[in-house]
Structures are given as structure tokens and as C-alpha cells.
Amino acid sequence: MSCKVPASIVISVVVGMASACGERIGPGAPQENPGFIGHDADANVLSDSNGGTTTKVDATDVVIEAKSDSEVVTDVKQDSSAGSQKPSPVPSPTPTASTFYPNSCADIKKFDPNAKSGNHKIYLNAASPSRKQIDATCDMLEGNGAWTLVANYLHKGNTNPPASIRTSDLPLIGGDIMGVDESTLAKNWGHAGAQLLSGFKVNELRFFCRSSENNRVVHFKTNDPNCIKSAQTGVGNCLGINTSYVLLTEHTGILPIAMNAAKGSNQPDLAMTQDTFGMELPQVNDITWNIGVNGAWECDFGSNDSRHDTLHRIWFQ
Template sequence: MQTDGGGWMLLYAYKHRKGTKYDLVTALPTSPDGYSHQLLNNLGISAGWAQELRFYCTTSHHNRVVHFKTNNRNIIQTAYDGNKHFSVLDWRTKTEKLNGHTAYLPDAADGVNGSGQQKAFTYFPFYTNGHYHWAISALSRFECDDFPNNYNYDTIHRIFVRD
């Protein structure tokens, strides 16, 4: 709650332990070490209320850290309804790096996915093809600015919102 002036609410919290496979859970995260996510509309919060989203991830695969925020309305709309509204340009040009950010993403993004409700921020919302991915993909891949193509590393993925 102290980062970048505070006031952040946790929407996505996935602390993945290497070699484990869990289904993604739709519920309000109760801790940063949780294993669940929630959309703004399910919480009764309007898309217009949200002013910024903050993305954070780390992995045991390397030392880079993804830590940035955005006030891009397309990305915020995705946090509201779970459908993909963003483009590569939204990730590459409409973000601000925060303290500790050392990753290639989102600046190096050359692709987006995230089709299908509830998958927008879990299923490769931004990536560099064959090199750097953001993935919270149950039963297969957990990636943070890398591309091991497996679930064999510890990862932490968190997404926060504030007004």
C-alpha cells in the first residue's frame, strides 16, 4: 500500500511454486501470496473509478523484475470486464516504470493475447515472441519476462488498482 503514493488494491495475486499446477481461481485475493484474481465489475466497481493499474512480477529463473503502472483506459477496461481491449502500442507506450523495474517488458512487447473473458491478464497479455512473456497460465506456464515454456520456476504475479 506504500508503493508510488499508496492506495493500491490487489486484484491479481499468484504466488506460484515451481513444479506445481493449480487452476486459476476467481475470487478476491486475501493476501499478496494468494492464488486468485478478481475483476472490477464483479466487485461492483465501475471502470471509470479506476485511474491506474500496477503490474509486478518476479521469477526464480532470473533477477529481472517487472514493475510498472499505466493509466491507459484500454488496459483499465480489461481489468473491469476481463475482455481484451488493449494493443501492443498500449503496453509499449502508455506505461510508467516504477522503482525496481529492470525487465525488458512491457517496452519490448511485440504481441498481445488474452482473448476470452477472465484470461486477459493471465494468458500472455504482452510478450516478445519467443523471448519474454507475462503468463499466469494454469496447468502449463508461469512466466515473468522470460520464456522457459513450463512451470518449473517460482513466480509472483500481482496486479493492483487505484482511483
């Protein structure tokens, strides 16, 4: 609401008074934003019945805008003879959902420490006007972290579907039951390609896998910079994991504790899927992590085939 009143007036900001135009704008009068300006028409004075704080101004016009109960903005229009008068600065607002563009689950948890695990909205190119909103599966529990899922393959034994290299969105968790084939579920099957992954700030990678070949679980995280670089560029390998890992919930695997190899593909989109880390053994198949490359689906064992049900996941934070 806005109105004009004569010059040489006193402005008083008080809740529930009559407007400067003589109209009731406090409690009892329906309107979009409750106002709080009172006006004594006989004395040409804006005032309140409880003696509110007043400010004297000399101006040609005064435009008063009634906002919410917590904010009033006055725009003082002065003529050439009036003194300088500026309204008090309005504090910057706390970020809201409309101005918050998280680039990862870690950003969400930093903004809201009570955020729950599940699917959330994040943004690619979050700092750019061309940002794109996508869905991401977040794990807000493991290790008190905030993990963003970037690879998810629930594979059925004796099948060999192609991996899905994602360039514009991330896979979401579907299920956990071994033997289920998720290869036909576009939103659940796949992994972030190097170019997509390079658009995120990655401090740690987290690996999880299990299979029907054995009852072991591989679950650990690493902050090895060469492994992170390999994931985001395809250059290098993850051999440094053997000295920079932390075992996580349920881990019972041979890897990465006994790892002595990380072949590295030097192919950006396969760095996290092709023999990413493993243990080379003489005269027997290597124990390794492999996701479908050359038809092998392997978690903490070596078979060079697709016989077994497997589940592979990679997260970052």
C-alpha cells in the first residue's frame, strides 16, 4: 500500500494504526500485508495512540509502503531545499529455497544439518544462471557425512548388460535385493562420466560392493587425490588407495586392505569401473573391482565373467 501526505510531517511506525489515508489497516481490516502507519488528519501528523517513536522530515512528498509486521520501507522524495534524509538500510535476508542452489548433498547438509537421507534436488553449474536442477540420492548418515551417489549398478547374474555413462544426471538408488536386474531402469542404472563428475567438488570417494560369489562386503572411503583425479579426468589410477582408506560400516572384504594393483584405464568414463583397484595373484584370477568391462562383474573376487549377482555403488562428498 502507498499514499501521499503533505510535507513537514512526523512518521511513526506502529502496529495496528489507521493508514496515512485515513483507512483502517490494522487488525480487523482484511488485506495482503498488515500495515502499521497512523495519521492524525487535523494536525497533519502521523502518530500512534501509544506514543511511538517519531522522525521529523521536511519533504515535498512522502511515500509510505506498508510491508510485513517486521519490515517497513519509506521512500522519501525531497525537493532541492530539503535536507538529506535516507531510510535505514534493510538487513540482507536469510537464504531461502528460492535462492539456495546446492551442488551436492554436502551443500544441503551444511544448509540444513537435520536433512534426511533420500532423494534431494541439487544443481549442475549451481553458480551459473544456466544451472540445471537434477535429482540425487543422498546418504546423510554414513560416517556423519553427506554423500552424493554417482554410480549404481544392481546386476543380475548370467546377464551382461552395457554400463550406462551418464552425462547430464545422476543415478538414483532403486533397490538392494541381490538377483534383481535394474539394467532396464534408466533412472537407477549407470554412473557419472568424468566430465559430469568434474563439475562437482570431490573431497572423498566412497566404494561399496557385494556379490553372490561370497558373503564379503567391500565398503570404504578414500581421499587419495590421484584416485579423485582419475575419476574426474581418466588420467592416472587409484593405487594410492592402499595407503589412504578408511573402512566403513559392514566392511568384511579382502580389498582394499590387500590391494596391490590399480590398472587404471586412461579412459575417462571407465576409470571407476574397469579394475579400479585389486589384488594380483599368481596363476589365479585377480581379486578385483570391475563393473561389466569385458563382460566381468566382480566384487572382491576374480571370475572374468558375469555369472554372479553383484551390487556396486560409488559416492562422493
